[in-house]
Amino acid sequence: xxxxxxxxxxxxxxxxxxxxxxxxxxxxxxxxxxxxxxxxxxxxxxxxxxxxxxxxxxxxxxxxxxxxxxxxxxxxxxxx
Numbered sequence: 001x002x003x004x005x006x007x008x009x010x011x012x013x014x015x016x017x018x019x020x021x022x023x024x025x026x027x028x029x030x031x032x033x034x035x036x037x038x039x040x041x042x043x044x045x046x047x048x049x050x051x052x053x054x055x056x057x058x059x060x061x062x063x064x065x066x067x068x069x070x071x072x073x074x075x076x077x078x079x080x
Contacts, residue, residue, distance in 0.1 A: 001026040007061055013053035018044050025054055029063050036068045038075055046071050 004026035008014045014022040021044040028037045039045045051069050058065040 001030055004029060004058065004061065004063070007057050008054060011053070011057055013050060013057055014044055021045055025058075025069075028067055029058055029065065032064065032066060034067055036070055036075060038070055038072055040071060042071065045069060 001023065005019060005022040008022040008025065009016050009019065014025070021041060024039065025037065025045065028034045037045070044050060046069055054069075055065040
């Protein structure tokens with residue numbers, strides 16, 4: 001996981017001072033049973049540009065990026 005965290009930070013997908021955000025993503029990458037990473041962090045995680053960078057770096061490193069990244073509002077089910 002440290003490898004992925006370093007990869008994300010060194011390539012500018014996640015700022016160095018936000019190591020916990022990089023770790024959050026790396027934990028999900030290395031746990032393929034997780035379908036969705038849910039976060040309110042729209043600056044460093046739930047952001048289209050960041051997601052594209054994370055996906056590219058993850059796959060380039062040989063890992064599968066087999067999950068979605070969403071805000072809690074996107075995954076809450078409301079009955080109608």
